[in-house]
Amino acid sequence: MKLKELVVGKTIESVDYLDHAFVGIGFTDGSYLRIDQRSQSGSLHVNCLLGTETVVRLAEPDDADEL
Numbered sequence: 001m002k003l004k005e006l007v008v009g010k011t012i013e014s015v016d017y018l019d020h021a022f023v024g025i026g027f028t029d030g031s032y033l034r035i036d037q038r039s040q041s042g043s044l045h046v047n048c049l050l051g052t053e054t055v056v057r058l059a060e061p062d063d064a065d066e067l
Contacts, residue, residue, distance in 0.1 A: 003059040006048045007033055 007027070014026035025033040030051040038045045046059040 001057055001060060002062065003046060003048075006050070006057060006059055007031070 007025075010027040010029060010031060012025055013028045014024075016022070016024035016026075018024075021037045023035045025035075027033070032049045034047055034049075036045045037043070047056045048059060049056050
């Protein structure tokens with residue numbers, strides 16, 4: 001699922017920033033977007049927990065078809 005499909009149109013309720021490797025964004029519907037920098041090369045891992053679901057969805061890059 002694309003990142004814009006997971007979060008566009010939602011209202012941000014909280015933002016967490018821990019050190020240099022993690023940013024978390026909470027939304028009013030209970031969803032939570034987590035962005036981690038997994039390596040020193042700068043690669044990002046983006047996942048989203050949607051509302052009351054226990055499944056974490058990994059956001060696909062917009063250019064995934066070009067990789």
